[in-house]
Amino acid sequence: MSRCVAVRLIAVGFFLSALLTGCSRDPNVRKQKFLESGNRYRDNGKLREAAIQYANAIQIDPRFAEAHYQLGEIYLRLRDGNRAFAELSRTVDLAPDDYQAHLELANLLIASRQSKDAQPHLDFLKAAQPDSADTHIAWSNFYAAQDNLGAALQEMQKGIAADPSRADSYLDLAVLQVRAQLPDQAEASFKKAAQLGPKNMDAQLALGDFYQSRNRLAEAEQQFKHAVDVAPHDPSPRAAYVRLLMAEGKKDETLAFLRQTKKDLPNDSEGYRMLGDFYFADGDLDQATAEYASLYNDHPKDPQVKKNYIQLLILKNRLDEATRLNDEVLKRNPHDSDALVYRGQIRLRQNDPTGAVDALQAALQNDPNNAVAHYHLGLAYSMQNNEAQAESELRTAVSARPDLTDAQRALAQIELRHSDFDALAQTAQQIVSAAPNSPDGYLLRALAEVNTRRDPEAEQDVRKAAEVAPSSPAPDVAMGRLYQSEKQYAEAIKSYQQALEKDPNSTDGLQGIMNTYLAQKQLDQAIAAARTQIAKQPANSGFYDLLGTALFQKKDFVGADAAFHKSIDLDKNNSDALLKLAQVQAAEGSVSQALATYQQSIKDHPREISFYLLAGMLYETQNNYDQAKNMYQQALNLQPENPVASNNLAYLMLQQGGNVDVALAMAQTARRGMPDSPAAADTLGFAYFQKGVYQSAIDMFQESLRLSEKAGQPDDAMVHYHLGLAYQKANQPVLARQQMERALKLNPNNNDAKKVLSELRG
Numbered sequence: 001m002s003r004c005v006a007v008r009l010i011a012v013g014f015f016l017s018a019l020l021t022g023c024s025r026d027p028n029v030r031k032q033k034f035l036e037s038g039n040r041y042r043d044n045g046k047l048r049e050a051a052i053q054y055a056n057a058i059q060i061d062p063r064f065a066e067a068h069y070q071l072g073e074i075y076l077r078l079r080d081g082n083r084a085f086a087e088l089s090r091t092v093d094l095a096p097d098d099y100q101a102h103l104e105l106a107n108l109l110i111a112s113r114q115s116k117d118a119q120p121h122l123d124f125l126k127a128a129q130p131d132s133a134d135t136h137i138a139w140s141n142f143y144a145a146q147d148n149l150g151a152a153l154q155e156m157q158k159g160i161a162a163d164p165s166r167a168d169s170y171l172d173l174a175v176l177q178v179r180a181q182l183p184d185q186a187e188a189s190f191k192k193a194a195q196l197g198p199k200n201m202d203a204q205l206a207l208g209d210f211y212q213s214r215n216r217l218a219e220a221e222q223q224f225k226h227a228v229d230v231a232p233h234d235p236s237p238r239a240a241y242v243r244l245l246m247a248e249g250k251k252d253e254t255l256a257f258l259r260q261t262k263k264d265l266p267n268d269s270e271g272y273r274m275l276g277d278f279y280f281a282d283g284d285l286d287q288a289t290a291e292y293a294s295l296y297n298d299h300p301k302d303p304q305v306k307k308n309y310i311q312l313l314i315l316k317n318r319l320d321e322a323t324r325l326n327d328e329v330l331k332r333n334p335h336d337s338d339a340l341v342y343r344g345q346i347r348l349r350q351n352d353p354t355g356a357v358d359a360l361q362a363a364l365q366n367d368p369n370n371a372v373a374h375y376h377l378g379l380a381y382s383m384q385n386n387e388a389q390a391e392s393e394l395r396t397a398v399s400a401r402p403d404l405t406d407a408q409r410a411l412a413q414i415e416l417r418h419s420d421f422d423a424l425a426q427t428a429q430q431i432v433s434a435a436p437n438s439p440d441g442y443l444l445r446a447l448a449e450v451n452t453r454r455d456p457e458a459e460q461d462v463r464k465a466a467e468v469a470p471s472s473p474a475p476d477v478a479m480g481r482l483y484q485s486e487k488q489y490a491e492a493i494k495s496y497q498q499a500l501e502k503d504p505n506s507t508d509g510l511q512g513i514m515n516t517y518l519a520q521k522q523l524d525q526a527i528a529a530a531r532t533q534i535a536k537q538p539a540n541s542g543f544y545d546l547l548g549t550a551l552f553q554k555k556d557f558v559g560a561d562a563a564f565h566k567s568i569d570l571d572k573n574n575s576d577a578l579l580k581l582a583q584v585q586a587a588e589g590s591v592s593q594a595l596a597t598y599q600q601s602i603k604d605h606p607r608e609i610s611f612y613l614l615a616g617m618l619y620e621t622q623n624n625y626d627q628a629k630n631m632y633q634q635a636l637n638l639q640p641e642n643p644v645a646s647n648n649l650a651y652l653m654l655q656q657g658g659n660v661d662v663a664l665a666m667a668q669t670a671r672r673g674m675p676d677s678p679a680a681a682d683t684l685g686f687a688y689f690q691k692g693v694y695q696s697a698i699d700m701f702q703e704s705l706r707l708s709e710k711a712g713q714p715d716d717a718m719v720h721y722h723l724g725l726a727y728q729k730a731n732q733p734v735l736a737r738q739q740m741e742r743a744l745k746l747n748p749n750n751n752d753a754k755k756v757l758s759e760l761r762g
Helices: 003-024 027-043 047-060 065-077 081-094 099-111 115-128 133-145 149-162 167-179 183-196 201-213 217-230 235-247 251-264 274-281 285-298 303-315 319-332 337-349 353-366 371-383 387-400 405-417 421-434 440-451 455-468 474-485 489-502 507-519 523-536 541-553 557-570 575-587 591-604 609-621 625-638 643-655 660-673 678-691 694-710 717-729 733-746 751-761
Strands: none
Touching (some): 065 081, 065 099, 099 133, 115 133, 133 149, 167 201, 201 217, 201 235, 235 251, 235 274, 303 319, 303 337, 319 337, 337 353, 337 371, 353 371, 371 405, 405 421, 405 440, 421 440, 440 455, 440 474, 474 489, 474 507, 507 523, 507 541, 541 575, 557 575, 575 591, 591 609, 609 625, 609 643, 625 643, 678 694, 678 717, 694 717, 717 733
């Protein structure tokens, strides 16, 4: 080869190289490659990988409508409605005539109960393709969301006429016919859907569910078995069959089927987890935990097995094991939302609400709509006595997931504390809707009804609770309380006894009997009832706690002391018995022994706030103010918003010349946490007084007196003295003298009041 030819070849090669390089840098080529790559991932079921590729295409060309549409479709399949809406909206901005994007947006908005916002998209569909099956089906969904079933049925039938080959259309038609109370027509539609989609599990299972809803259990069982035969490696028909067996009360048959399922689906996580999940749903935590321990041993790399096992360990209070496994998950992925929620749950069980808040807030940063995280964050705030924030988180949780009944129950407890019975009735109704076979919703609604003087409705709800949970003692306890409120004491005791017959360890049942006797001023009978039940169940710590409480009320301090000691021996974690034991010791005059009990309890239960608070109060009775302040401060280290500790520490600081600004902040915290407390109002008034804000001090002292009167409490000499001081500083001597005279009438030994009064009389 000549040198000239070689040079020409090199030049041609360089030109081709430059040309190819130029192509690879062409943004249109690059974005198209990312789109095609995303499509391949999508077709192979790798949705998150597809999303990354579509996002890469959009990064190159933010106006690439097809990539926005495909990314929106991926988010729909991932059930991320907010992101799907954003991408589909951007699609129609860039491509206003994109029929599919308008269709998806319309259906998404209708499903999100935003029918009004869906209307423009529906109008576009009708104008663009009036005879399309998709257009008719979208309009049917719109009418169904508005409960216009006639129009919805008409549009769905038009959609089927436009394309009679769709199994899903017949399935949607059947659902509408069920809502319209047309069961025969619905059955025909369900069958047609199953016929058109022999491998469509939604269609096959819907027919079985229909039979089950009509109590045609033999046909339902046959249909579910058929679905299992059609898709032997799909766990969903097996799960439906299990639900049917459980509804029929065939527990042994259920267990046998689940054990076989575990063998049949050894490589399918959902399949081999079904037995453990059944134990959990059945409330058998021991069996569930043992099963998941075995699964974790067999499938250590299955992340869902590991997470479910962690959850069970938490519920079993095996917190060290749960922490170790959960830390392994977080080491691999520090942003794993489930693991952060588990860390929050662990911290809650360790009585560490601050640590729980940190973990749960981190989880919500990654997953803002995580209802379970909001629920547990609500519990954490509640432990910190931040009830406003707790209620906000719980309402967010139930808004995101109305079926999260644990959050509903926690919200109900807040409503009970606030005596907001209208809100309680609404929450109870949501629980009934989400869990109609659980007694809780009916019992909470009955409680709301009792407190709004609707006893007949309350009785009806209690009987409904007994109907859905015949073996539960809770409805009998509720009926006992209803009878007790009506002063039908014999009937009340009979109901409580029925609760104890169903569950001989029912603390609520025994407490109900004892309270009924106490309402009749029959303290000895209450004590006898406790002793009778203890004879039947001598290992029940709660029963000894109740006995000790009654003996303490009778001033039998020796007997109460023995009962509380026995309660603690049976359950070292019975903090109520520990608190009452120290109170008995203090009442006996053994303050040092009571303090020793509190100090030991603090060592054994370092995160139990009550021990610090009561120890601080006892130290105050001994004028040991430094130790009292130390106890309150330790309580605040655990719960910075604790209103009792804030109030007591602020008052001591104000009395002893501490930092007034710090004391004022604490007093404000106490007032927020205890708005109905006369003591908190008095402390805040005292802080304003020392800051020289006398009118605010006067307002708070007057509020304290008003709250005392409202609560039926005795007139407080010290508050009158404080109010007199404030009037004196505010140059209102007549009012100051009146308050000092009142203070001295209530407490003639108040030498400070005598001195001030002498000055005022001058």
